[in-house]
Amino acid sequence: MSERVTLTIDGKEVQAQKGDNLLKVARDNGFDIPGLCFYEKISRTGDCRLCMVKIQGRPGMVPACLTPVEGGMKVTAFDAELEATRKMLADVLLSEHNDDCITCDKDGDCGMQDLAYRYELETAKRIFTPVWKEIGQTQDASAPVLWYDSSKCIKCERCAKACLEVQGKGVLSMARRGIQSRVVAGTGTWSGSECDGCGECVQACPVGALVEKPVYGMRLKKKDVEKRVTTTCPYCGVGCQLELWVSHNKIMKVKGAGGAPNEGSTCVKGRFGLDFVQRPDRLKVPLIRKNGKFEESTWEEALDLVARKLGEVKAKSGPHAIAGLTSACSTNEANYVFQKFFRAAIGTNNVDHCARL
Ligand code: SF4
Ligand code: SF4
Ligand code: SF4
Incomplete structure (x- = not known):
């Protein structure tokens, strides 16, 4: 049985299970420590380093996301040195990032943007010169359901880990090294890979590097979405919970909702297959084939025909x-x-x- 322990974070006593993830424990207790690569559904990478904290008795700073909780820990989550380090790290990340938020589909729903505002990284205040244009960027628009843009990618690996650890697919990996690194599907392009279009990677991406293709270029902002409706996916008996983003009475985008049974995951049909609801060619009246061609009919005529035909077959066979x-x-x-x-x-x-x- 796991052991209940007490630790302190910025002087506040906090209870947790021994071995719990320190970043999660801190956030659950109201400490808004930043961090872009942390994603509860996957194993930790410690890539972004934004969640650095100090722990009494340990040298320097340690990433909270890679630190298991122990009883008696004394954690400093916020002080001037930690915040200056986080600001510097955010500045570095932004220098490698195409921060054209105005044309980005994640504007208003983006971890990088939140970080830039939080640390006031307006252009004039940045230390590091933007280098993303010199790196040479790639886009992969070959998948039917998603769009990848390396100029927006912060190399957090959440997508690749979500694909492997949540969906069991392992389609994605990081190609090249250092500042040049970027996500690749299979051995080259998404369309040539084993991707089945579940969209788990898109949901895991904290920025605009992976975007659902049906909404690519629409600049669909979270604040502009009139309703977010939680519903049950109609496609099979699992009962996955979905969050529909609805605007002007249309389903604009589907996200997996948290909690049982799917914990935010969906298959390709749940995430990308609900467009039938608003298709203009959807049947609205019954059709009966007459002389080899479908003709519009009334419900009375169609139901009478079906009842008669079914009755004939049943009586005969x-x-x-x-x-x-x-x-x-x-x-x-x-x-x-x-x-x-x-x-x-x-x-x-x-x-x-x-x-x-
Ligand atoms: S990914 Fe985020 S920070 Fe980057 S351009 Fe898009 S909205 Fe802005
Ligand atoms: S859509 Fe699904 S299968 Fe395809 S790369 Fe993303 S997580 Fe993997
Ligand atoms: S595509 Fe998104 S989730 Fe994947 S590494 Fe880039 S920023 Fe991270």
């Missing part, structure tokens, strides 16, 4: 000659009624659902 396949694009309630109709009214278990395909 029995209920098991009939099978039904229903759609995840229908509501759960409609799907329930559909299978009930097949089992109870027609008398067969020949019924299936596209979520199993």
